[in-house]
Each structure stands twice: as C-alpha cells, then as structure tokens.
Amino acid sequence: MAGVLRTEIMGSMATPQEPPRRAILRWGLTGALGIILPACSAALASMRPRTNRPVAPAPSRDPMAGLFRTPLPVPSVLRPVSTDGGADRYEITQSVGKQQFRPGVDTEIWGYDGAFPGPTIVARRGRPVIVRHTNNLPAPTVVHLHGGIVPADADGYPVDVLLPAGAPPDAVLAEHAKHGVAGIATGSRDYRYPNDQPAATLWYHDHRMGFTGPQVYRGLAGFYLLRDDAEDNLPLPRGDRDVPLMIADRTFTADGSLFYPWQDPTQRTQGVTVQYHHSGMIGDTITVNGAAWPVLEVKAALYRLRFLNASNARVYQLVLEPAPAGGSPFVQIGSDAGLLPKPVRYDTFAISPGERYDMLVDFSRYLPGTRVLLKNTLGDGSAGYVMLFEVTEQVRDDARVPDVLGPVPAPPPRTEGTADRRFSFMIGPEGVRGPPMVNFETFSVSRIDARPVFGATEIWDLNADPTHPVHLHGAHFRILTRNGRPPEPQDAGWKDTVFLPTGGMRVAVTFSGHRGRYLFHCHNLEHGDAGMMANLDIQ
Numbered sequence: 001m002a003g004v005l006r007t008e009i010m011g012s013m014a015t016p017q018e019p020p021r022r023a024i025l026r027w028g029l030t031g032a033l034g035i036i037l038p039a040c041s042a043a044l045a046s047m048r049p050r051t052n053r054p055v056a057p058a059p060s061r062d063p064m065a066g067l068f069r070t071p072l073p074v075p076s077v078l079r080p081v082s083t084d085g086g087a088d089r090y091e092i093t094q095s096v097g098k099q100q101f102r103p104g105v106d107t108e109i110w111g112y113d114g115a116f117p118g119p120t121i122v123a124r125r126g127r128p129v130i131v132r133h134t135n136n137l138p139a140p141t142v143v144h145l146h147g148g149i150v151p152a153d154a155d156g157y158p159v160d161v162l163l164p165a166g167a168p169p170d171a172v173l174a175e176h177a178k179h180g181v182a183g184i185a186t187g188s189r190d191y192r193y194p195n196d197q198p199a200a201t202l203w204y205h206d207h208r209m210g211f212t213g214p215q216v217y218r219g220l221a222g223f224y225l226l227r228d229d230a231e232d233n234l235p236l237p238r239g240d241r242d243v244p245l246m247i248a249d250r251t252f253t254a255d256g257s258l259f260y261p262w263q264d265p266t267q268r269t270q271g272v273t274v275q276y277h278h279s280g281m282i283g284d285t286i287t288v289n290g291a292a293w294p295v296l297e298v299k300a301a302l303y304r305l306r307f308l309n310a311s312n313a314r315v316y317q318l319v320l321e322p323a324p325a326g327g328s329p330f331v332q333i334g335s336d337a338g339l340l341p342k343p344v345r346y347d348t349f350a351i352s353p354g355e356r357y358d359m360l361v362d363f364s365r366y367l368p369g370t371r372v373l374l375k376n377t378l379g380d381g382s383a384g385y386v387m388l389f390e391v392t393e394q395v396r397d398d399a400r401v402p403d404v405l406g407p408v409p410a411p412p413p414r415t416e417g418t419a420d421r422r423f424s425f426m427i428g429p430e431g432v433r434g435p436p437m438v439n440f441e442t443f444s445v446s447r448i449d450a451r452p453v454f455g456a457t458e459i460w461d462l463n464a465d466p467t468h469p470v471h472l473h474g475a476h477f478r479i480l481t482r483n484g485r486p487p488e489p490q491d492a493g494w495k496d497t498v499f500l501p502t503g504g505m506r507v508a509v510t511f512s513g514h515r516g517r518y519l520f521h522c523h524n525l526e527h528g529d530a531g532m533m534a535n536l537d538i539q
C-alpha cells in the first residue's frame with residue numbers, strides 16, 4: 001500500500017508547473033530570465049535572496065507605473081461557531097480556491113476556507129480556542145500555530161497528518177505516524193489552543209512533513225491575532241488602523257498559475273529542483289495579503305502595521321520612500337511573541353521568513369497626497385518593491401506612541417562561558433545537493449536530538465553557515481548575544497524565530513509551556529522539508 005494514498009490523492013492535482021523560462025508571466029519589472037541561475041554558481045551557497053539580474057534597466061521616471069494596481073486586501077476575521085463551554089470554537093475548511101493576485105488573472109490556490117491568506121482568528125489571552133479543520137484538499141495537511149505555546153498534540157507535528165475524508169490507508173504515512181504525537185486523523189481534526197501567553201501577532205500555516213514549502217506556497221497561511229488587557233490599555237491604533245501585512249513572494253506561469261520548482265514532476269515526492277535547493281523558493285512577484293504589489297489608502301494618522309514574512313525563503317530589508325520629515329519612520333512595539341519593553345525606532349529593518357515585526361508608522365508626518373513606497377532594498381527589479389501607501393487626509397487621531405510597552409523579564413545574564421547546548425544549521429558540503437542539517441544530521445522522526453527539562457531556562461549557542469532563519473516550537477527565547485556582541489534594540493523581546501547571522505547567537509530558552517515533542521528547524525521552508533529540523537522532547 002506504500003505510496004498509494006499519495007498517488008491517488010495527488011493524482012487530481014494540476015499538471016506539473018515547471019514552465020519553460022519564456023512562459024513565466026512577466027508581471028514584474030525584471031521578468032523571468034533572472035530567476036533560474038546556473039546550479040554551479042557559488043552564489044547558491046548563500047541564503048541571501050537570489051539576485052534577479054534585470055533583463056532591462058528599471059524605469060527611471062516612474063517605477064510605480066503599472067505595478068501598484070490592486071487595493072490591499074485585509075483578510076476577514078473569522079466568527080466563532082460557538083462560544084459555549086469555556087472556549088471559542090471555530091471551523092475552517094481547507095479547500096482549493098481561486099483568487100486574483102493581479103486584476104483579471106485567476107490563480108488556483110489552496111487556502112483555509114479557500115482563501116489566501118486564510119481568515120484571521122482574533123483570540124483573547126486566557127480564553128481557549130478550538131479550531132476544527134476539515135481537509136477538502138487533494139493531499140494530507142498539518143496545521144501549526146506559529147508562535148503559539150500549545151500542547152504537543154495540537155502543535156502540528158509534521159507526521160500528525162489530517163487526511164481528506166475517504167482517503168485510503170497508506171503504509172508510509174502510518175509508519176511515520178508511529179513516531180508522531182497526535183496520530184493520523186481523517187476528515188477533520190480539532191486543534192486546541194490555550195492562549196496562555198501575552199498578546200502577539202501569531203500565524204497558522206501548513207507543516208506537513210516534506211511538503212511544508214509547496215503547501216504554504218499554495219496558500220495555506222493565515223493570521224492569528226492574540227489580544228490581552230495590557231495591550232488594550234495602551235493608546236495604540238485600532239480598527240482599520242491596525243493592519244496585518246502578510247508578505248510573500250511568488251512566481252506565476254503564463255496562464256496565471258503558481259510556479260513551484262518541483263523536483264518530481266508528478267509532485268508525489270518531496271524536493272525542489274537543484275537550482276532552488278540552496279536558495280529555497282524565491283519568487284519574482286511580491287504579494288501582500290494575497291495581492292501583488294498592493295495599494296493601501298491611509299489617513300494622515302498613526303497606523304499599526306503587523307509585518308509578517310510568510311515567504312518560503314526570501315529575506316526583506318524594508319524602507320519607506322520617501323522617508324518622513326525627521327526620519328526613522330518605523331517604531332517597533334512588538335516582536336514575534338509580544339510587546340517589547342519600550343518602542344524602538346528604525347529607518348529600515350530586516351525580516352526573515354516566519355518573523356513578525358509589530359510596527360507603528362505615523363503617516364501624519366506626510367502631507368496628504370503623498371505616495372509612500374514600501375521598498376525591499378535586498379530585492380532587485382520588481383522584487384525591490386513591496387506595496388504603496390497613499391496618504392489621503394488629515395483626521396482626528398487619539399492613538400500615540402507609548403513611552404513604555406510591556407514588562408519583559410530580563411534574561412539570565414550568561415553571556416560568558418559554556419552554553420547548555422549548541423545547534424549548528426548548515427547545508428552539507430557534498431556539492432549542489434548537500435543535505436540541509438542541524439548538528440550535522442538530517443531530520444528523523446525517530447531520533448530525539450535534545451531533551452530539555454520542563455521549567456528550565458537553557459542557554460543555547462546557535463550557529464549558521466552561512467545564514468538561516470530558525471524557528472523554535474513549544475518555547476520562546478531571548479537573545480543574549482548577536483555575532484558575539486551585545487544584542488541590538490530589536491532583540492529585547494520574546495522571539496520564536498530569528499535570522500541567524502554567520503557569527504551566531506546566544507539565546508536563553510525558557511521551557512515553561514508544555515511537555516512533549518516539538519520541532520526546532522530552519523524556516524527556509526525548502527531547507528526544513530529537506531531535513532534541516534531537530535526534535536526536542538521536553539520532559
């Protein structure tokens with residue numbers, strides 16, 4: 001029976017999408033020629049976004065012309081089906097959908113309730129949420145609440161698959177599931193989230209073993225906003241001035257389909273073509289909330305912009321152009337897992353896959369009528385543009401930047417001496433298909449790589465060659481050193497994802513959530529799928 005399920009349920013999928021180069025739709029300024037580079041290039045060893053060499057010089061007069069044509073969609077907030085019994089219950093159906101990333105072009109996606117991003121869940125600290133997911137997709141799925149401190153059986157361990165109703169038994173999945181946490185479910189599965197943690201911008205996304213990259217890329221991602229009283233008591237922007245921004249790069253084929261570099265044209269086995277093995281899937285089109293290069297009209301007022309990098313592999317360095325009078329337009333109030341102790345101001349900031357930056361931007365520092373570009377200085381050509389804000393009018397605004405935000409306990413001051421554990425993230429040196437590894441091993445569901453003690457705070461030294469965005473499940477951490485030096489201001493809060501620099505980091509991890517098996521892995525999704533993951537057993 002091995003492989004039968006995947007053969008049958010994947011058989012109804014679209015035909016393989018790897019297009020000839022000329023068939024890739026030229027929505028951007030660079031076009032497609034830059035996206036497939038020779039596999040032997042030394043640049044493949046770099047995690048930096050692929051430099052898409054422009055095929056024509058970028059227009060010098062008005063680079064915005066034609067690019068920013070779609071109003072920014074804001075995902076709808078999901079209504080609970082029940083609020084009885086001490087928990088809010090939600091239902092989500094994972095299904096194939098169609099949507100327009102660009103006006104007039106239909107693209108098939110896989111989405112939560114058929115949409116990308118999926119519906120936003122707004123949760124309250126201390127109030128549990130139960131989400132019943134039903135799988136109507138032609139493939140197994142797994143749901144992970146990224147940043148949530150949840151019981152291990154609700155964390156979306158990669159082999160705890162949810163099969164579509166009617167899927168036949170599969171020996172390979174059954175064998176994998178023996179090493180899982182929650183086992184296999186068919187049709188529907190309930191995920192229970194206690195929400196026993198501070199207000200933060202979380203997100204939920206697919207985490208299926210070996211297929212997380214393609215399944216998130218197809219659209220299985222949504223916001224999960226956790227609120228609490230402490231945050232409510234701050235004079236922060238609310239309502240339509242509290243805007244989640246899910247940034248994700250994609251490449252489209254000539255017929256508007258999503259391009260993904262499957263190694264196996266039948267899409268039954270995991271893995272990407274050798275050109276994308278080291279870089280991960282880097283797209284040439286930047287989307288925000290499911291629209292390519294969108295436009296948001298903003299009042300001349302303070303806004304809360306919750307930046308999430310939901311890209312498979314691309315790192316962004318974001319700037320606003322023009323900068324407002326007085327400079328430093330970004331005021332960070334929160335990081336992955338909650339508010340910072342106090343606001344931090346930036347001219348520019350980097351965000352790697354999986355990270356969140358909770359920012360205030362005061363558009364009253366611009367004159368009404370100003371068009372403000374959000375640019376990515378790491379991207380070439382059209383990948384250098386993210387979205388456009390159009391400042392409309394001055395309004396009454398009660399929101400302001402607080403002087404003090406949330407209490408974050410000081411981390412243990414152990415910056416000298418030996419760490420409790422060390423983790424290295426690297427791709428093996430065996431040529432273009434060297435295996436992505438943690439501590440020189442590729443992932444195995446049947447091997448425990450670390451056994452932290454529940455309740456402990458451990459000091460970890462993390463190293464990467466060259467750089468990787470790493471994400472910890474089941475616990476949050478604080479940054480003690482960066483490149484061997486003191487942390488930077490944005491490192492002050494609780495983190496669950498961090499872009500490891502080549503000089504490494506020392507972090508303090510606190511295991512105060514739940515006992516059980518959790519992952520620690522690279523959030524370059526193609527690296528994770530290929531084995532750059534480790535198992536923690538917290539006991």
Ligand SMILES: [Cu+2]
Binds near residue numbers: 524
């Ligand atoms: Cu990686």
